[in-house]
Amino acid sequence: MTPPDPQPIARFTIDALQVLVYEDRGQAGKAAAQAVGLAIHNRQKAAGKANVVFAAAPSQNEFLAGLVASTQVDWSRVVGFHMDEYLGLPADHPASFRRYLQEHLFRLVDLDADRLRLIPGERAERPLRTCLEYEDRLLAEPTDVVCAGIGENGHLAFNDPPVADFHDPLVIKVVRLDQACRVQQVNDGCFDHIDEVPTHAYTLTVPALLSAPVVSVVVLGPRKANAVLETLRGPIGEACPATALRGHPGARLYLDREAARLVL
Ligand SMILES: N[C@@H]1[C@@H](O)[C@H](O)[C@@H](COP(=O)(O)O)O[C@@H]1O
Numbered sequence: 001m002t003p004p005d006p007q008p009i010a011r012f013t014i015d016a017l018q019v020l021v022y023e024d025r026g027q028a029g030k031a032a033a034q035a036v037g038l039a040i041h042n043r044q045k046a047a048g049k050a051n052v053v054f055a056a057a058p059s060q061n062e063f064l065a066g067l068v069a070s071t072q073v074d075w076s077r078v079v080g081f082h083m084d085e086y087l088g089l090p091a092d093h094p095a096s097f098r099r100y101l102q103e104h105l106f107r108l109v110d111l112d113a114d115r116l117r118l119i120p121g122e123r124a125e126r127p128l129r130t131c132l133e134y135e136d137r138l139l140a141e142p143t144d145v146v147c148a149g150i151g152e153n154g155h156l157a158f159n160d161p162p163v164a165d166f167h168d169p170l171v172i173k174v175v176r177l178d179q180a181c182r183v184q185q186v187n188d189g190c191f192d193h194i195d196e197v198p199t200h201a202y203t204l205t206v207p208a209l210l211s212a213p214v215v216s217v218v219v220l221g222p223r224k225a226n227a228v229l230e231t232l233r234g235p236i237g238e239a240c241p242a243t244a245l246r247g248h249p250g251a252r253l254y255l256d257r258e259a260a261r262l263v264l
Contacts, residue, residue, distance in 0.1 A: 006031040009257065010264055014232045015246035019253045021260040025220045029062025032218045032254040036063075036147055037070035039214045040078065043144045049077040051141045053204065053212065054105065055157065056082055056097030058188050059149040063218045063254075064104045075109040079141050083148065083157040083209065085121035086198040087174060095190045096121065117141070119172075119202050127174045131202065135171040138204075143212040150219045152187075153180040154227045154240035158203035164241035168205035175203055187223070206244050215251040217242075222258040229262040 006027035008020045022028040036052075043050040054060070067073065082097055091098045098118050106116060117137045123130050153160055160178035182197040191197045209215065219228055231242040231253075245251045257264075 005034065010260070015236075016249040017232075017246045017251050017253060019232065019255065019260075019263075021255045021257065021264065023257055025062050025256045028220060028254045028256045029060075029064075029218060030066040032063045032147075032216050032252075033066025033070055035252065036067060036145060036214075036216050037072035039145050039216075041072040041074075044074055044077050047144075049079060050144045051079045051081065053081045053083050053143050053146045053148075053209070054101055055148045056084070056100040056104075057149050058190070059218060059220050059224075060147070061104065062220070063147065063216075068105060068108045073109075075111055076115075078111060079115050079117065080106060080111050081117045081138065081141075081143065082119060083146070084201055084203040085119040087121060087127060087200040087202060088124040088198055090122045091118075091120075095185070121202060127202070131170070131172045131174065134202070138171055138208065143208075145214045145216065146209050146212040148209065148215065148217045150217060150224065150227050150231060150242040151181055152184045152223055152227055153178055154230050154242045155181055156206060156209055156241045156244065158201045159206050159209075159241045161239050161241060164206055164238040164244075166206050166238060166244050168207050170205050171208040172202060172204050174200055176200055184223075206241060210244060210248050210251075213250045215245065215248055216254070217245060217251065218254045219259045220256045222261065224259040225261045228253075228255060228259050232263050 010021040040050045085097050163175040185197045230240040236243040
């Protein structure tokens with residue numbers, strides 16, 4: 001017998017943003033995976049393929065596991081991008097986002113190299129050239145679905161508060177990482193020590209992320225409660241980059257009870 005679909009314990013809308021709260025991480029991730037699976041399926045039916053941008057962080061584990069299990073997605077017709085990567089980190093480094101996505105998704109669904117558009121983060125020289133090349137790839141295959149998280153400091157991808165720009169003319173840029181963001185990477189277990197966390201990274205910009213008609217955001221755990229509060233109840237602005245989601249009618253925020261603690 002198949003387990004029942006996850007049911008939200010609360011659902012509400014803040015400005016244009018739909019918010020769904022689930023009892024636990026597993027249910028929130030599974031619900032997001034079902035909705036993203038359907039969005040990819042619909043896009044494949046309408047356009048033949050779907051261009052999808054994936055976040056790479058422990059917050060995505062349950063969601064990606066749900067997507068791997070989805071029967072709705074034809075992975076031979078998905079083009080996979082990722083939203084950020086550390087500058088100077090080789091692809092096989094344990095904390096590399098390319099490695100994370102290979103292990104949690106691409107390898108598991110046979111998404112091969114010819115359908116992957118990955119940021120060559122190890123190229124630390126001439127990063128602007130890397131940005132322009134990746135921009136060309138994104139513009140050639142416009143994003144249909146973005147799968148994101150929100151950082152403890154309210155960042156979207158690596159658009160931390162000091163560098164986020166809701167009117168950014170760029171599609172991808174190199175940013176200096178905020179200290180709070182670098183500390184989170186250690187707390188998440190991605191690095192042993194703050195000194196190991198790179199100081200700079202490539203990131204898709206806020207307008208690039210929000211250009212997708214479907215934006216699915218999974219935010220889990222007690223350490224995200226403040227960021228969720230700011231995202232939903234604070235003033236819309238770059239001080240909390242995730243507030244930009246409130247202007248997007250195709251955005252959905254999937255929370256577990258712990259992350260939603262301050263907004264229920
Ligand atoms: N590289 C990750 C992104 O891919 C992720 O979306 C974001 C939020 O991550 P988390 O949900 O762990 O806070 O953080 C980093 O930028």
